Amino acid sequence: MEDTSLGGLTADLVRRTLLDAAEIAAAVTLPRFRSALAVDNKEAEGFDPVTEADRQAELAIRELIGNRFPDHAIIGEEWDDKPGNSRFAWIIDPIDGTRAFITGVPVWGTLVGLTIDGKAVAGLMAQPFTGEIYLGLPGEASYHRVSDKAALRTSAVTELSKAKMTTTSPDLFEKKGVAEPWARIRSKVLTTRYGLDCYGYALMSAGHIDLVVEAGLKNVDICPLIPLIQNAGGVITTWDGGPAEQGGNCVAAATPQLHAAAMAVLRG
Numbered sequence: 001m002e003d004t005s006l007g008g009l010t011a012d013l014v015r016r017t018l019l020d021a022a023e024i025a026a027a028v029t030l031p032r033f034r035s036a037l038a039v040d041n042k043e044a045e046g047f048d049p050v051t052e053a054d055r056q057a058e059l060a061i062r063e064l065i066g067n068r069f070p071d072h073a074i075i076g077e078e079w080d081d082k083p084g085n086s087r088f089a090w091i092i093d094p095i096d097g098t099r100a101f102i103t104g105v106p107v108w109g110t111l112v113g114l115t116i117d118g119k120a121v122a123g124l125m126a127q128p129f130t131g132e133i134y135l136g137l138p139g140e141a142s143y144h145r146v147s148d149k150a151a152l153r154t155s156a157v158t159e160l161s162k163a164k165m166t167t168t169s170p171d172l173f174e175k176k177g178v179a180e181p182w183a184r185i186r187s188k189v190l191t192t193r194y195g196l197d198c199y200g201y202a203l204m205s206a207g208h209i210d211l212v213v214e215a216g217l218k219n220v221d222i223c224p225l226i227p228l229i230q231n232a233g234g235v236i237t238t239w240d241g242g243p244a245e246q247g248g249n250c251v252a253a254a255t256p257q258l259h260a261a262a263m264a265v266l267r268g
Contacts, residue, residue: 005138006122006137007116007121015122015135018112018123018124019124019144021061021064021065021110025060025061025094025112026126027060028057028060029101029110030128033128038051038052049099049102051095053101057094057110059079061110062092069088072084072088075091076220087116088115088116089115089118090113091111092111092224093111093218093221095109096125096198097197106130107196107198108198109199110125110126111220113224113226115245120226121138122137122227123225123226124228125224130145131146132202133145134205134228136227136231136232137227138227138231141232152228153206153233154204154205154207154233155207156254157254157255157258159261162190162210164189165186165191165192165211165213166193166212168194168195168197169195172214178215181239181265182213182215184268185262188265196209201225201252204229204232204254205229205234206232210253211251211252212251212253213262215249216247216249217247217248218247219246221247223246226244226245233255234253234254235252235255236252236253237251237259
């Protein structure tokens with residue numbers, strides 16, 4: 001049956017495409033994880049790593065989507081955007097958390113999402129080393145590992161003083177000139193964990209983490225995660241309350257009350 005929230009595509013087709021994309025990406029990334037892999041730097045100043053695994057995994061996903069939906073746009077981390085002739089665009093980050101990937105830490109993930117008219121409607125985070133997939137579709141947020149499947153639900157935490165928070169790195173806030181708001185919110189929460197990249201959002205959708213605050217995200221970093229967060233019961237926006245699809249400074253919370261409390265602190 002066609003799903004109006006998916007622009008006429010069937011939920012089964014979108015789900016199958018996301019899962020197929022995760023599978024073909026894993027065939028590229030997993031053999032290269034914890035291997036002697038060359039690392040290139042995409043920045044003239046600073047460090048933004050990329051590897052053959054990033055590039056080849058994205059190409060594999062692009063081929064899958066291009067063959068299945070030739071009129072859909074494709075927006076990826078490592079290669080030029082492919083224009084489309086429809087309302088649909090697929091968003092790809094083949095390895096979100098390349099720093100984790102090159103240091104052997106299994107908190108990186110493959111992100112693939114679908115947008116319609118710029119709004120994120122479906123997405124997935126796959127971590128092939130642990131065998132985990134976190135999937136978000138209209139009315140559905142689910143966890144998959146081998147034959148196990150479970151519904152996902154964010155926690156019921158509403159107060160900052162009880163919230164377990166994560167962010168990729170405090171350095172990002174200094175880089176973007178928002179270290180002061182970060183220091184304020186860090187002082188309000190129960191505990192803070194660093195370095196989880198996309199895995200932090202997945203853990204939030206499962207109720208283990210309550211709050212994720214980030215600065216300077218790209219669209220590919222966050223867009224595929226939005227449907228997962230929202231369909232698990234969470235709230236995600238930019239710090240000014242706008243949609244998060246284009247990235248920027250973002251805050252994701254397990255409950256509307258916790259989101260409102262975080263926004264109040266971040267806004268000062």
